[in-house]
Amino acid sequence: MGFLPFPQLSPVHASKEPEKSIQEIAQGLIGSIMSVKVILADEDNKKLIFSEKEAAWSKYSKQVNVGDIFEVRVGYVEDYGAFVHLRFPDGLYHLTGLIHVSEVSWDLIQDVRDILKVGDEVRAKVVGIDWGKSRINLSIRQLEEDPLLETLDKVIPQDGSADPDSMSGGDSGSIEPLPGLETILEELLQEDGIYDVRISRQGFEKRVVSQDLQLWLSNAPPTNQRFTLLARAGRQVQEIHLTTSLDQEGIRRALQRVLERVP
Structure with missing residues (x-):
């Protein structure tokens, strides 16, 4: 004889009778035949513990x-x-x-x-x-689509077209980085696999979404190992080109590490 703890019951029982407590469900299972998996066999203490959840995992x-x-x-x-x-x-x-x-x-x-x-x-x-x-x-x-990325891609179109009243580009040195962004870009260059980071252009939204600095990996497809980051604070949006050997997931992890280091 062994023991089947309540937490090791399959969710199928609670889903069938959601109005019942786990104790009531277990009471109703007396005499039932079910598939279980042994998760502990202690011969010295004569203890045997089963899991219906683990048996379900093996099957499904x-x-x-x-x-x-x-x-x-x-x-x-x-x-x-x-x-x-x-x-x-x-x-x-x-x-x-x-x-x-x-x-x-x-x-x-x-x-x-x-x-x-x-x-x-x-x-x-x-x-x-x-x-x-x-x-x-x-x-x-x-x-769902990321609403922020959708908004930013409308501000800075991927096809390169732009409203001259809302866009500016050219020499990245002439664009003043958003507050706090310069430190983040410097830290990104310290990450393995990232070779170059520079602001390419900026735009201005018609409304303010947040005054806080927000930084995201754009859904624009990479070109020659060059990915696009988008930064926003207030109405101002800046496009950042990042040259790297990392894939998208690697960039996200690097960005997360940097944001954890930068106060």
Whole structure:
């Protein structure tokens, strides 16, 4: 005889009867036959612990790939994110994943509970799978276009066309960097794989979105290892060309390290 802890039950049970407590669900499972996996066998103490969740992972995780989009149901919410149950083609919720607070929305969220509540059903994209730890990371925001990038690309068109009243370019030395930007660019040059960073042109929006400095990797395609960063503060927007051997993910990581170093 062994022990199956409540947290090791498959989410399929709670999804079928969301109004019941975990104790009521477990009571209703008495006499049921289920597939489980041994997660602890302590012969000295004669202890045997099972997991239905791990058995479900072994069976269903191979059907999940990064980039897949699932209908999910919120199971419970923590300060750092929402744990959601993934719905499979049979209509049942066999696996659980995490939507981190940073992946809920493009907007800054103070409390996940303001957006997601237990029982909510939403669509989410698989953005990461940790096979060793049986974890799935999902995102809601990556199903939507980044509103900031969309706005910036309209201010500085990718085809090079521009309204002369709102754009200026030419010698990058004649463009005064936005407050705080010069230090960030200097730090970027200290990162391995980044060879050159320079401001190419700037534009002015008709409205103020934020007075704080915001820096993003543009969705403009790279040319000859040259990527585009976009910086904005107030109405002013600056386009920065970055020459690097890094890919987009490498640039994002380098940018994150720099922003952590710069006060």
